Amino acid sequence: MNKIKMTTPLVEMDGDEMTRVIWREIKKILIEPYVELKSEYYDLGLKNRDATDDRVTVEAAEAAKRLGVAVKCATITPNAQRVAEYNLKKIWASPNGTIRRIMDGTVFRAPIIVDGIAPYVPGWEKPIIIARHAYGDIYSAVEDRVAAGERAYIVIEDKNGGELRRKLICGFEDGGIVQGAHNLDASVAAFARSCFNYALDKKVDVWFGAKDTVSRIYDRRFKDIFAEIYDSEFRGKFEKNNLTYLYTLIDDVVARVMRSKGGMLWVCKNYDGDVMSDMVATAYGSLGMMTSVLVSPDGSYEFEAAHGTVTRHYYKYLNGESTSTNSVATIFAWTGALKKRGEIDGNKELCLFAEKVEKAAVKTIESGFMTGDLVLQFKKEGVTPKKLDTVEFLRKIAEFY
Numbered sequence: 001m002n003k004i005k006m007t008t009p010l011v012e013m014d015g016d017e018m019t020r021v022i023w024r025e026i027k028k029i030l031i032e033p034y035v036e037l038k039s040e041y042y043d044l045g046l047k048n049r050d051a052t053d054d055r056v057t058v059e060a061a062e063a064a065k066r067l068g069v070a071v072k073c074a075t076i077t078p079n080a081q082r083v084a085e086y087n088l089k090k091i092w093a094s095p096n097g098t099i100r101r102i103m104d105g106t107v108f109r110a111p112i113i114v115d116g117i118a119p120y121v122p123g124w125e126k127p128i129i130i131a132r133h134a135y136g137d138i139y140s141a142v143e144d145r146v147a148a149g150e151r152a153y154i155v156i157e158d159k160n161g162g163e164l165r166r167k168l169i170c171g172f173e174d175g176g177i178v179q180g181a182h183n184l185d186a187s188v189a190a191f192a193r194s195c196f197n198y199a200l201d202k203k204v205d206v207w208f209g210a211k212d213t214v215s216r217i218y219d220r221r222f223k224d225i226f227a228e229i230y231d232s233e234f235r236g237k238f239e240k241n242n243l244t245y246l247y248t249l250i251d252d253v254v255a256r257v258m259r260s261k262g263g264m265l266w267v268c269k270n271y272d273g274d275v276m277s278d279m280v281a282t283a284y285g286s287l288g289m290m291t292s293v294l295v296s297p298d299g300s301y302e303f304e305a306a307h308g309t310v311t312r313h314y315y316k317y318l319n320g321e322s323t324s325t326n327s328v329a330t331i332f333a334w335t336g337a338l339k340k341r342g343e344i345d346g347n348k349e350l351c352l353f354a355e356k357v358e359k360a361a362v363k364t365i366e367s368g369f370m371t372g373d374l375v376l377q378f379k380k381e382g383v384t385p386k387k388l389d390t391v392e393f394l395r396k397i398a399e400f401y
Contacts, residue, residue, distance in 0.1 A: 003036045011063045012039035015073025017309035023073045029394045061102035071337035072304040100134035105296035106194040107132040109277040111284035116380035120283045126263030132273025136183035143179040152178040190297040196234040206245045208267035209253030288326025303336040305329035324372035325390045360400035
């Protein structure tokens with residue numbers, strides 16, 4: 001058969017451990033036999049990030065903004081243990097944090113719904129979509145250890161370096177730790193517009209929660225900017241489409257979500273979205289069944305899986321043992337990127353191919369063929385689930401094209 005041609009490359013960001021293995025197999029089995037894949041390749045594996053002093057991560061993010069579409073494999077965010085394991089020069093920053101800082105925008109995460117895998121929360125009848133702010137907060141924070149007797153302040157200077165005001169954070173009698181986080185009005189405003197536009201496109205309500213009763217300046221600023229933009233730009237559009245926007249405290253949002261039927265866009269600040277997206281993904285079946293896309297204000301997109309590098313399976317793989325690793329979210333990262341590339345370039349054939357792969361992946365599971373993480377959750381009348389290993393599962397999906 002003639003392979004589908006691509007006119008513009010997408011940015012390919014390779015990653016670490018078991019997901020790096022899966023990445024290679026997805027390309028070999030599901031994509032390259034059918035598509036003349038054009039990609040600008042960046043190796044974001046931890047060893048190469050260390051070798052390039054993490055310059056490769058910055059270059060990959062800049063390429064994503066230049067070419068408009070990127071697909072990213074899961075990567076290791078190193079800690080002290082990883083520094084020793086990989087003999088690193090230092091504890092490098094989170095590559096996702098670096099990419100999101102450069103691209104800004106909003107991360108939208110949605111579960112992949114499959115007939116036969118019911119959510120752990122019985123009332124959730126519709127998918128819950130997480131909108132995660134992708135800039136600032138603790139991911140760009142400055143932090144330090146503080147010795148006994150030292151003091152830490154927030155100091156605000158004017159543009160010429162003159163001190164305007166300072167606030168004492170703490171006087172540390174016995175030593176401790178301190179952290180300074182920030183955000184930008186422009187980034188929060190872009191976040192709000194992305195969320196409201198996404199909700200209008202998907203025809204879903206918006207629920208946003210923060211903790212402005214405690215964080216009376218920081219979180220309150222999020223609340224106020226969202227309210228201003230909603231009232232001035234989106235209220236009429238929402239009312240015309242019978243949609244609602246709800247702001248309340250985040251603990252109240254959590255309670256409401258647990259009692260809901262799903263079907264809303266749950267807006268979260270950066271850290272909240274990091275945690276809650278994993279909770280929602282697991283509740284719908286598996287971390288391997290959640291899509292993730294970073295949408296930048298300039299119209300560039302970065303698609304990835306919502307999970308990590310599956311370290312435990314990687315060590316089994318290195319020991320020659322069989323693994324059964326869920327590749328669905330990584331497959332959907334690739335199809336999402338191919339589909340968006342096709343939409344931007346007017347390549348309908350590429351879009352249809354990406355949709356066909358997604359349908360085949362879902363059909364494979366619904367027909368009873370799946371990875372080990374889904375077997376115990378799968379319940380469908382007349383279908384007995386069969387566990388496949390990592391590569392067998394990908395080959396089975398190819399049979400359903």
